[in-house]
Amino acid sequence: MKAHVYRRNGEPTEVLGFEDIAAPAPPGPNEVTVRITKRMVHPLDDLMVRGYIPAPIPAEGTVPGGDGVGVVEQVGAGVDPATGIKPGQRVMLFPASGTWSERVVAPAMAVIPVPDDVSDTTACQIAINGITAIVLMRAALAASGGAPLLVTAAGSGVGHNLIALAQMHDAKAIALVRSDAGAAILAPSVPGVAVVSSEHDGWAAKVTATGGQAPAVAIDPIGGEMSAQLLNVLADGGTLLTYGGLDPRPSAISTIPLTVRQLTLRGLNAYGWLASTPVQRASDIADLFELARRAPQNFAEYREFVFTQATEALAAAHATPRRGATILTSET
Ligand SMILES: NC(=O)c1ccc[n+]([C@@H]2O[C@H](COP(=O)([O-])OP(=O)(O)OC[C@H]3O[C@@H](n4cnc5c(N)ncnc54)[C@H](OP(=O)(O)O)[C@@H]3O)[C@@H](O)[C@H]2O)c1
DSSP: OOEEEESOOOOHHHHHHEEEEOOOOOOOOEEEEEEEEEOOOOOOHHHHHSEEEEEEEOOBOOOOOOOOEEEEEEEEEEEETGGOOOOOEEESSSSSSOBBEEEEEGGGEEEEOTTTOOHHHHHHSHHHHHHHHHHHHHHHHHHHHTTOOEEESSTTTOOOOOOHHHHHTTOOOOEEESSSSHHHHHGGGGGTTTTEEHHHHHHHHHHHHTTTOOOSEEEOOOOHHHHHHHHHSSOOEEEEEEEOOOOOSOOOOOOOHHHHHTTEEOOOGGGGGGGGHHHHHHHHHHHHHHHHHHHHHGOEEEEEEEETHHHHHHHOOOSSSSSSEEEEEEEO
């Protein structure tokens, strides 16, 4: 079968090959073979290929891809039919690896049936990014006491999910993006949500004025210099939830305001979700599908690349400002 593979880190155009590799073995007990139809191209994929995120490369090479949507082809022994996992069923995968290939074998617990009224393109956008948003929103709502939530890098995939979730929970979200051009792109896809640009001095005061009070929680994947600025924007007792490092520089944070203003800094990631109970996870997934139905505009803008065009897709995923998701699609 075809897959994108790298055997050394570097510039994607130089190290990423489109190759024939061995098809996966038939699914073992509690495993499922899925033919992948779509996968998101994430900032993380580019960082992995370039080696900015250290990960050993096995002799056979690494196939990128940590999430995906597809169709069940084979079901291993012991998979409970009550899960809805059966050949022909459309599913999304989380967690997964190596989805920049035609097929993967995944554990049944990572295979999530997708309802007929949710498209592959939307399911793709609510897989890892939606689950990340669920984890973040649960922590944000617990910490906010009803005060506004500030969502940074709000034009991102996770940002779109966070805003839709806030609306579902009747929580007030303020969307922060780094440029006026990004604000102009984001605003029409998040009606009813205030979008603020941090391109100019005075953005912090604008955030507070927009919310009618300082935000109680900031949800941020940027880090770097932004972390200290966000701690300054928060109300006393506020919480900065961090979930990424788009700015990889270390954050210079003084412990004095943390102490005096009783601020909290907390890191979260999508994989933490796997520790929640099966009942909680099922309820979260139902929420994500409901969100997809209620806020289709949040997922309407995306760029699709055919499966062979992985390097083009990686380059497009760098374009700034973002215009929605970048998706790598296999022929169906
Ligand atoms: N912790 C987890 O489990 C988890 C899971 C999923 C994603 N993430 C992280 O979440 C972040 C967003 O992922 P995504 O897939 O949603 O991204 P995405 O859709 O590709 O969008 C990235 C967004 O980040 C903005 N951005 C990039 N660098 C920035 C910087 N230095 N300062 C301000 N804004 C910046 C871009 O702004 P412009 O539009 O202005 O270019 C763009 O809107 C990434 O850091 C990713 O690693 C974490």
